[in-house]
Amino acid sequence: MSAFFAIVKRDLTLALRRKNEVITSVFFFVVVAALFPLGIGPEMNTLRLVAPGILWVGALLASMLSLGRMFATDYADGTLEQMALSPNSLSLLVAAKILAHWLLSGLPLVLLAPILGLQFDLSTNALWVLTLSLLLGTPVLSLIGAVGAALTLGVRGGDVLLSLLVLPLYVPALVFGAGAVQAEISGLGASAHLSVLAALVLVAAVFSPWASAASLRIALES
């Protein structure tokens, strides 16, 4: 377990030394959310209706932007090989890297979402549900994305390929995440959606580190 926290700490330290990358993907989220009203029109009733979808798709794309970097630098400088050789299970170390990725690219989005939600005139309850759904949903994005990032490691045109692989697999998280907010707005209550999201996180947390570790081993073999 100490190795787990050591890796989380290391990744956070590395990222904070280069704040640029973290801040860029957060700003991407802000800019995308601001572009949609310009495309759709300033009609508040329409915007309120499309807000959950826009904010969720924005969060999804923003968290995907940083996926390519999850393993790439460690792969380039050989750290990843050392991790694979270490006596600790690679799945555990990968889980630490996924957690670090979420802390750097998921959590800022969760914290920022209520403010962006205000631009779309969401009610207080809807804002709470939006934040909660992103809190439960963004880890799913990091977990599923890790498998894709591991599969495309060192592959030609990996970044574009990564989006093609990962986006279809994000559908359940998007459906239930944006659906939770929609359900809250329409008065149905969001608890069912949030429960399913929580279930998705748990299942992904079990399988994803394992599948990512297997994919990383394949990448390291060749």
Place this chain on the structure above:
Amino acid sequence: MIQKLFFYASPQNFYPLAGKLWPVFACLATVLTVWGLWLGMFVAPTDFQQGEGYRIIFVHVPASWMSMVIYLAMAFWALLGLTFNTRLSGMMTKALAPTGAICAFLSLWTGALWGKPMWGTWWVWDARLTSELILFFLYLGHIALTNAIDDPRRADKAGGILALVGALNVPVIYFSVKWWNTLHQGASVSLTKGSSMAQVMLEAMLIMGVAFWMYAAAMALYRVRSIIVVRERHAQWVAELPEVKAQMMKNASGGTKA
């Protein structure tokens, strides 16, 4: 029995078997397609609600079935390949993917053609249509990934993991899309047919289903033969194949002329 299966797990031994099998499947596919289409186009009665337009069902439904079956088959070969570390399994996964993508595309395309006269729209965000579309994306992702990796062994293994992750995800995607759909829009269009199908329509559809199955098997075996020859081109046994020898002779004579 198991011994026999592992004997054919070697590309060298499977190549001639596939060569014998694919024409059989192709013949069966042709015969069944002719029979099924004849039943469907000429024997089956006109639907009293949908007129003649419903006859696209004889292509649409089998294509949709096969798009799902092939993904399962890919996941099966992927699992086999990752557990037993057999080379042939990865080649089979790779050989199946394009046929699966074609079936998914055909299913979407014929669905749109059917939807326009029946529902008055090319596309509805129905649960089945949407999940079929996502399945099509999964196929494209698989093909793109395996093509982007130069080392064939790595491509096979990475593709295998992706196929398994996708296969785990397909039911989740289906149910999430279904729930999303029922929440967002009322049942403006119902895909379930009110009346039960006439016996001959069902027969024609099942025959076409088997025909598509045979077609997929023939195409996969044909394609896997090409993949085997390309991947094993440095092996002695490939150089000794009569078809490869004939091609070499042709190239050599062409080369001297030029």
